Amino acid sequence: MPSKSSTRRPESPPSPATAATPAEVPAASLSFEEALREYEEVVAKLETGGVPLEVSLALWKRGEELKGRCEQVLREAELTLQTLLLTDEGELELEESE
Numbered sequence: 001m002p003s004k005s006s007t008r009r010p011e012s013p014p015s016p017a018t019a020a021t022p023a024e025v026p027a028a029s030l031s032f033e034e035a036l037r038e039y040e041e042v043v044a045k046l047e048t049g050g051v052p053l054e055v056s057l058a059l060w061k062r063g064e065e066l067k068g069r070c071e072q073v074l075r076e077a078e079l080t081l082q083t084l085l086l087t088d089e090g091e092l093e094l095e096e097s098e
Helices: 032-048 053-080
Strands: 082-086 092-096
Touching: 032 053, 053 082
Parallel strands: none
Antiparallel strands: 082 092
């Protein structure tokens, strides 16, 4: 008598309609490394050409979102490394952390 496991069909991978594509993930939820990696992929696709205009425009828009996310993360990191100090003269001075 065959075991139940030998009669089970392997699970099929999710269909493309249900699989999450990178563009479906909001750029704001990506880490710097994830956003940069996807941005580099978008740029490579645009540079190679041969993509229909509508797809090129969608890629460009996604690239702008990813670029903005990278810039945001870098700005936040820079602010974390900066400190405002009050000088003896009562002026604010920006000090870079090491």
